[in-house]
Amino acid sequence: MHSDVSNVENAAPLGASIDSGLSGRDADARLARFGRNVLPKPRSPSFLATFLRQFRSPLIYILLAAALVSLALSDIKDALFIGAVLLINGIIGGVQEHSAGRAAAALRKLEQPHATVIRDGQPQEIDAQLLVPGDVVSLDAGGRVPADISLRAVNDLLCDESLLTGESAPVRKKASAGQDLDDGRDCAAFAGALITRGRGRGVVIATGAATEIGRIAAEVDKADVSRPPLMIRLERFSHMIAWMVGLAVALLIIVGLARGMALHDLFMMSVGLAVSAIPEGLPVAISVALAISMRRMAKANVIVRQMPAVESLGSCTMIATDKTGTLTRNELTVTDILLPDGTELSCEAGADLDACRIHGPGATPDQARDMALALLKAAALPNEGRLRKESDGWKGVGDTVDVALLAAAHKAGIVQHAIEEDYPLLVRIPYEPDLKYAASFHRRGKSVRIFVKGAAETLIDMADRMDVGGRAVPIDRTTLIRQKEEMAARGLRVLAFAEGEIDDEIDQGYGHHHLVDLVFLGLAGMQDPLRPEVPKAVRDCHAAGMEVAMVTGDDPRTAAAIASQAGLIFGPDQVVTGADVRSAEESGSETLDELTRRARIYARVLPTQKLSIVLSLARNGHFVAVTGDGVNDAPALRQAHVGVAMGLRGTEVAKESADIVITDDNFASIVGGVREGRVAYANIRKVIFMLMSTGAAEVVLFLLAIPLGLPMPLLPVQLLWLNLVTNGIQDVALAGERAEGDELSRPPRRPSEPIFDRLMIRRIWQSALVMGLGGFLTFYWLLQQGYSEAQARNMLLLLLVLFENFQTFNSRSERRSVFPLGVFANPFLVVSVAAAQALHISAMYIPWLRDTLQLAPISPGEWTALLLVASSVLVVMEFDKWRRRRSRTEVSTRLSV
DSSP, X not given: OOOOHHHHTTTSSOSSOTTTOBOHHHHHHHHHHHOOSOOOOOOOOOHHHHHHHTTOSHHHHHHHHHHHHHHHTTOHHHHHHHHHHHHHHHHHHHHHHHHTTHHHHHGGGGSOSEEEEEETTEEEEEEGGGOOTTOEEEEETTSBOOSEEEEEEEEEEEEEOHHHHOOSSOEEOOOOSSSOTTSOXXXXXXXXXXXXXXXXXXXXXXXGGGSHHHHHHHHHHSOOOOOOHHHHHHHHHHXXXXXXXXXXXXXHHHHHHHHTOOHHHHHHHHHHHHHHHSOTTHHHHHXXXXXXXXXXXXXXXXXXXXXXXXXXXXXXXXXXXXXXXXXXXXXXXXEEEEOTTSOEEEEOOOSOGGGOOEEBTTBOHHHHHXXXXXXHHHHHSSOOOEEEEETTEEEEESOHHHHHHHHHHHHTTOOHHHHHHHSOEEEEEEEETTTTEEEEEEEETTEEEEEEEEOHHHHHHHEEEEEETTEEXXXXXXXXXXXXXXXXXXXXXXXXXXXXXXXXXXXTOOOGGGOOSEEEEEEEEEEOOBOTTHHHHHHHHHHTTOEEEEEXXXXXXXXXXXXXXXXXXOOGGGEEEHHHHHHHHHHOHHHHHHHHXXXXXEESOOHHHHHHHHHHHHHTTOOEEEEXXXXXXXXXXXXXXXXXXXXXXXXXHHHHHOSEEETTOOHHHHHHHHHHHHHHHHHHHHHHHHHHHHHHHHHHHHHHHTTTTOOOSSOHHHHHIIIIIIHHHHHHHHTTOOOOSOGGGSOOOOTTOOSSOHHHHHHHHHHHHHHHHHHHHHHHHHHHXXXXXXXXXXXXXXXXXXXXXXXXXXXXXXXXXXXXTOTTSSHHXXXXXXXXXXXXXXXXXXXXXXXXXXXOOOOHHHHXXXXXXXXXXXXXXXXXXXXXHHHHHHHHHHHHO
């Protein structure tokens, strides 16, 4: 058992007996030394610090440069506009990041508000925060363990530690042999664990941050070492833009100096070129694209807590999923019944017990129920659990095994209170670990019936006959043992059942000596059943090119059985345990990375090991999504590229540590989230393509005009109008494009894949040359026709707005023609294109805008001519897409032949 040394060192020499506890003075001294029994508060940076951190990005630096340029030009309006964009972006990012610090705070909800201790020889109820190492604490069913406790006395004590270990079954506890703190986890109760049955008493050995849950809190509070894929790619993109702008400006300065241009004119041209190349509207468009996907995902039961996680989920190459409560229901359920004659029956799993049935080979549900009736009667009677129906469904009270058996009996039509009336209880022998069985004696007419449940080997020894088709025949112990081992090999938790009958011996009493010569009734296999939607979801993950690994605290055999049912792809050598992980960690990160490269099922792992596995998978080149619902999952959820928590059964700790919360606990919802994540990234690429192609067109226009001696084609303020206003309206609408339909048929993007792949680079320069050259030729022709510089710029500015309109439709798909997509499939896009055009034309008639932008009205004939020139970019792009599709079809045809 692991505990902080500073707490443990005084826990062993208690100086107080288990009966008298600490003295009040000693307790006060220890409280002053060790502090209160509370979890550490997470670091909470001020909102101002979080807000300012949003501006540490090369792309933001470029936008700040654009604002400074506007100020240099005495254009206060444009500088204020860019400043507003930066402010909104900083506020959105700051609010989201500031909320992330609540994860560790949520752990405090699991703290026990009060604790029963013995001090000065008297039991007292005190605030659990005042517990100190050495305190003697009493534990009772229904409460939570207030600190890490070494148990000294137990009475049928069971603790649900699933939030810490991931194991779905409660852990039976036993008393420690003495002061030794290394007696094992079954001799200790851990802070935050729920006491499901029994009572216990023990000595506090760790409080606050020194407890196991405290160490998890410390892990959650650590800085997140993983970064969203989108942020990584955008940072590379920002650096590339900065270099491109710098090189373009340097080239322009060299050409201008060679031409003998005045420094003022050269400065103005450099400013114009820089403004044209900066995608000022990109941060807003990206935020809109992610926000739209967040809204769509919310409709599909996927709540996104951190905006970049929308795209991160679509980028993941590996999903490391928890088992309990994620792939499974987190409900112990009887799923299999095996009768002594080899008849196998199955019980439907579901929350609505009234709708579940028992099935058997070649039998109707009624026939299958009758076959299981004797066994399930023996399951319901020696049972201390209770099952009751409430407004929101059936609820169980008591030990999870007892509740599972009562639920199975209910599916066979056995009503608990009715059968207890038919079989009045005389004596009950409760389950004890040493006995390995529980039994009850019931009055039935003039005889006494005995019903026993327990370990298969124990009950097989008690019986001399077995039930075959309603007849008691000599027992075949070898066959029954083999049946039990086969069920256990499938990851089932196996219980056996037997019955007997004795004469009325009320005066002599009933006891263990009567449990002989019983009739063996069969075996029941229990498990935390797989969610029905999981196999298809796993297949969809594989089809989308994502690997799925299971990381659980459960037994390797159980984990492998559930993984097999779920459809995970793995071999025997890919199932490893926490011991294997620990050994690999001790040998170094390279050994651990080698282990995680091949392993796909991780069983019996500790919370810290889950985190190590996730970090190792990331080092192996994976973008990792981690799913989970317990406190034990919190560190891994926090540090993964994207953490996915289950909303219904998930702890608040898991939800607060995660980037995404699945509100219906449906693993299949993750697949929908992956699709939306890929749509979001595709839309971001579409926005980047549009902004960069139009910006590159402006650069081409400048680089053609200046060396040839033409005046500056557009003024900086006109470029800002193009990039921030007319383009800004359209790229926001482009960010809302819907799925094209093939998102899950393509593999995930490689972690090293840049935003600018070969296809985008070719398309950007292709369209940039068309628009830039078209703009240059138009500007040159207008000047040759006698238009003034101001008139030529006015016409050129309108032409570029029209180019933007057509390029917006080109950007809707990288591969598909714009026409099959449907013009009105994205009505907001159509409205935005019309609005951009209407806004620009309106600016020609609004005095202050007209004067600022140096615009003038044009005739319908001029507008039509410019429209025809602008349509050339649509024709060229459609031809390129058609040629590419034809080439791919020909390649596919040759391969198929």
